[in-house]
Amino acid sequence: MYLSKLxxxxxxxxxxxxxxxxxxxxxxxxxIKQSSAGIYSWLPLGYKVMKKIEQxxxxxxxxxxxxxxxxxxxxxSEIWKESGRYDDYGEExxxxxxxxxREMLYGPTNEELVTDIFRSSIKSYKSLPQLLYHIQWKxxxxxxxxxxxxxxxxxxxxxxYSFDLSDEDAKKSYxxxxxxxxxxxxxxxxxxxxxxxxxxxxGGDLSHEFVILAETGESKIYADxxxxxxxxxxxxxxxxxxxxxxxxxxxxxxxxxxxxxxxKFNKNVKKxxxxxxxxxxxxxxxxxxxxxxxxxxxxxxxxxGKKTSVKMGSYGIGVSRLVGAIIEANxxxxxxxxPKSISPYDVVIIPSISKNNRxxxxxxxxxxxxxxKQNIDVLLDDVDENMxxxxxxxxxxxxxxxxxxxxxxEVNNFEFKELNFKSEQLSLDKILKKLKS
Ligand code: ATP
Ligand code: MG
Numbered sequence: 001m002y003l004s005k006l007x008x009x010x011x012x013x014x015x016x017x018x019x020x021x022x023x024x025x026x027x028x029x030x031x032i033k034q035s036s037a038g039i040y041s042w043l044p045l046g047y048k049v050m051k052k053i054e055q056x057x058x059x060x061x062x063x064x065x066x067x068x069x070x071x072x073x074x075x076x077s078e079i080w081k082e083s084g085r086y087d088d089y090g091e092e093x094x095x096x097x098x099x100x101x102r103e104m105l106y107g108p109t110n111e112e113l114v115t116d117i118f119r120s121s122i123k124s125y126k127s128l129p130q131l132l133y134h135i136q137w138k139x140x141x142x143x144x145x146x147x148x149x150x151x152x153x154x155x156x157x158x159x160x161y162s163f164d165l166s167d168e169d170a171k172k173s174y175x176x177x178x179x180x181x182x183x184x185x186x187x188x189x190x191x192x193x194x195x196x197x198x199x200x201x202x203g204g205d206l207s208h209e210f211v212i213l214a215e216t217g218e219s220k221i222y223a224d225x226x227x228x229x230x231x232x233x234x235x236x237x238x239x240x241x242x243x244x245x246x247x248x249x250x251x252x253x254x255x256x257x258x259x260x261x262x263x264k265f266n267k268n269v270k271k272x273x274x275x276x277x278x279x280x281x282x283x284x285x286x287x288x289x290x291x292x293x294x295x296x297x298x299x300x301x302x303x304x305g306k307k308t309s310v311k312m313g314s315y316g317i318g319v320s321r322l323v324g325a326i327i328e329a330n331x332x333x334x335x336x337x338x339p340k341s342i343s344p345y346d347v348v349i350i351p352s353i354s355k356n357n358r359x360x361x362x363x364x365x366x367x368x369x370x371x372x373k374q375n376i377d378v379l380l381d382d383v384d385e386n387m388x389x390x391x392x393x394x395x396x397x398x399x400x401x402x403x404x405x406x407x408x409x410e411v412n413n414f415e416f417k418e419l420n421f422k423s424e425q426l427s428l429d430k431i432l433k434k435l436k437s
Pocket of ligand 1: 284316321
């Protein structure tokens with residue numbers, strides 16, 4: 001893509017409504033545009049990043065055997081009345097009426113809808129376990145939407161649901177998701193810490209929030225530093241290994257403030273390992289047994305032919321929130337650097353151009369075509385402005401690699417730079433190798 005053709009409304013001034021870096025940066029680089037309080041349009045650059053995040057989430061869900069589906073955003077109130085949440089959910093639920101006066105709502109989550117789908121078709125333990133997920137917009141009429149895409153009214157979420165015969169089986173599904181979440185965030189270059197959490201309006205007794213450390217986070221957290229040292233590669237996708245994994249994580253103190261116990265914290269965690277900081281919740285998993293299946297009469301035949309309520313869990317990842325959270329985690333000294341796995345482009349070519357000198361642009365176009373042939377997603381900055389402005393702009397956009405074509409360029413070598421590192425002169429072959437590795 002040529003930068004001059006890209007719809008990327010970069011603004012020079014700092015948006016006054018934005019209090020935190022990620023929100024400022026997303027507005028400045030034209031990733032999003034607010035349409036009304038807590039509701040955003042995703043412009044090409046922001047949308048591209050979000051889609052990359054979505055794809056990683058999808059791949060990791062598929063790897064543990066979860067099946068993708070798609071449920072609608074608009075739901076009927078009936079099923080919510082069955083579960084008792086139509087009144088309990090509170091002001092965050094956006095209620096609407098269709099032209100026949102039927103009560104509908106914009107789904108804030110999907111436990112009821114998926115339970116309804118499940119009960120209409122699955123009748124026997126033989127079809128269990130099942131893990132279903134979708135990636136869909138949600139609406140919660142947040143009282144105080146803020147921090148851009150981090151807390152908004154309309155947001156994009158992956159939500160998965162597990163169905164099992166027994167508590168014991170359900171915990172195996174829970175462990176799989178726990179593992180999948182750690183891998184998902186790791187692929188995005190994030191260290192997400194699983195923390196014992198309250199279950200809130202979803203209900204149930206087993207729940208973990210996945211939190212990344214960031215000063216601008218809304219959750220206060222208390223943790224033993226050692227939890228960051230656990231190596232995920234030691235676990236495999238088997239029930240025993242994953243049970244051990246969950247025990248390894250949950251044996252180390254890590255909680256959000258609702259669950260914090262100062263006495264236990266000081267007794268169990270050495271002073272030098274105590275971490276008291278803030279974090280951003282990027283995922284949340286719950287095991288709530290028959291909390292929805294029982295009132296909604298979602299029954300299956302067990303091995304003896306007896307009817308029993310199916311045991312359920314639900315598992316959410318804030319896909320759109322992650323875009324902001326990843327910026328918070330990676331922004332440093334006025335430079336944004338996307339992790340390679342989700343960067344909007346793999347590399348940007350920055351030629352020094354002026355009205356009388358088109359030579360560098362021609363060189364840049366040659367390299368551009370070569371990289372395109374190799375399936376590298378490349379941006380060419382063909383805009384006619386001085387190099388120092390260009391560099392400032394690319395420090396904001398955050399593409400991790402740059403090929404700079406200016407005074408330092410040699411005949412067959414080009415200046416190649418990884419953001420935050422020194423540049424080096426490399427041949428196109430070597431650059432290709434680096435980008436592909
Ligand atoms: P929070 O405590 O931040 O309000 P929650 O506990 O209500 O979130 P869940 O029901 O656990 O949210 O939703 C799953 C995930 O969806 C969260 O971990 C978060 O990443 C994301 N999410 C929830 N609410 C919002 C929101 N208002 N804006 C953007 N993302 C959100
Ligand atoms: Mg939550």
